[in-house]
Amino acid sequence: MSKRFALVSLMCLFALFCLGAVSLKSNESVNSFDSIPMLSTYYDETLPESEAAFYDQCTVSLLTLSKGDALYSWFGHAGILVEAPNGLSVVYDYGTFSFSEDDFFLNFAFGRLWFCCYSTFARYELANADAEGRSVSKVVLPLTAEQKKAVISFLDVNSDRDHRTYLYHHYNDNCATRLRDIIDCTTGGDFQAWAKAQPGQSYRKQASRALSQNRFVLWALNLLQSGNIDKSATLWDEMFLPEILEKAVLDYYGLESSLIVDNEGSYKHSPGKAQSNIGFSIVFGLVLGYTVIVLSLFRKRKAMYIVSGVVDVIFGLVGTVLFFMMFFTNHDVTWLNENVLFVNPFLIVLAVFAFLSVKKDRVVFEKTNLVGLCIIAALVVLKLVFGRVFSQQNWDIISTMVIWYGCCFAASRLSNRKNTKKN
Numbered sequence: 001m002s003k004r005f006a007l008v009s010l011m012c013l014f015a016l017f018c019l020g021a022v023s024l025k026s027n028e029s030v031n032s033f034d035s036i037p038m039l040s041t042y043y044d045e046t047l048p049e050s051e052a053a054f055y056d057q058c059t060v061s062l063l064t065l066s067k068g069d070a071l072y073s074w075f076g077h078a079g080i081l082v083e084a085p086n087g088l089s090v091v092y093d094y095g096t097f098s099f100s101e102d103d104f105f106l107n108f109a110f111g112r113l114w115f116c117c118y119s120t121f122a123r124y125e126l127a128n129a130d131a132e133g134r135s136v137s138k139v140v141l142p143l144t145a146e147q148k149k150a151v152i153s154f155l156d157v158n159s160d161r162d163h164r165t166y167l168y169h170h171y172n173d174n175c176a177t178r179l180r181d182i183i184d185c186t187t188g189g190d191f192q193a194w195a196k197a198q199p200g201q202s203y204r205k206q207a208s209r210a211l212s213q214n215r216f217v218l219w220a221l222n223l224l225q226s227g228n229i230d231k232s233a234t235l236w237d238e239m240f241l242p243e244i245l246e247k248a249v250l251d252y253y254g255l256e257s258s259l260i261v262d263n264e265g266s267y268k269h270s271p272g273k274a275q276s277n278i279g280f281s282i283v284f285g286l287v288l289g290y291t292v293i294v295l296s297l298f299r300k301r302k303a304m305y306i307v308s309g310v311v312d313v314i315f316g317l318v319g320t321v322l323f324f325m326m327f328f329t330n331h332d333v334t335w336l337n338e339n340v341l342f343v344n345p346f347l348i349v350l351a352v353f354a355f356l357s358v359k360k361d362r363v364v365f366e367k368t369n370l371v372g373l374c375i376i377a378a379l380v381v382l383k384l385v386f387g388r389v390f391s392q393q394n395w396d397i398i399s400t401m402v403i404w405y406g407c408c409f410a411a412s413r414l415s416n417r418k419n420t421k422k423n
Contacts, residue, residue, distance in 0.1 A: 289407025
């Protein structure tokens, strides 16, 4: 009776955690992260002749930096370079931050990404990029004197101490999308109309190109991010990546870029196509799963359950992070995440059963892994039947976890059978 009660209780706990797939956040609470600057307020169509001559000699260029070594720089970077006739050259950067800022890590944990727009001397910016082994390309934007003044005036205000801070978003409001919007305003919205008429790939697929240099990082971020980044997109949406913004500007204006910091020979670029992580995910699951199977086959039961418990603790901690981000933070890319069905805090409880199984009854551990398999199977059926509703592209995570749950169930069952025969 106690065993049945324990199993029913565990299944109920699983079901409760499954509710995490339906975020408590309402549509009204979603911050739209609008980044459309009101450049029209900076236009002055009646520039004095002296002022018009000055701005006519200025150049406003789009700078694109290749990706760096740090994770936050894998997408690359974009900035606006302003070169004045008096020799002054300034770079304006959105999406900048400092780890030393007050409450930075606390704000980051809760999704309050307060980033800034800074202006720096171009020589310093380019020297820093060169020191990091990053290439920098430049596209001179074909703007009129009035447009140049509007852009420069707007950037000067946006980068001063009282206006530089804004709420950053990885996909909707980053260093590239801010510049995209500025360029669009200079075209009267024609750039946006042109870009939205061209189909693109989802945020997840485009991000996979940059993140594929580390398959484990790609797997972990795919786990944490929900179907919100799998929605259909256009070229306009794809321009959250600096390299795509640059290519779109070149295509729209019919221009060519020039390389002003050349590290092309030493730096690896992102692949041209979206990268699938299914192969890595299957191998990852097999390495973990076959470890417990082999230990079971060689009758190393204690080691098998210890390994299972340790892995479940790790998955459980990751699931706890996911659960927290879904319900208690502004990280909207985690909301409505299907992965919480099978990677959640309950895996820490499952780990406890694994450790207890070293000396006690192993049936509960076996059954709870079976419950995990059933939940994944049910989700797969729902995704196949109601693909438009359950549209999250998480087959890589499903592949890993179904192998893990299946191998733990099989290893425990095999161990129990051998133990029964021995007795």
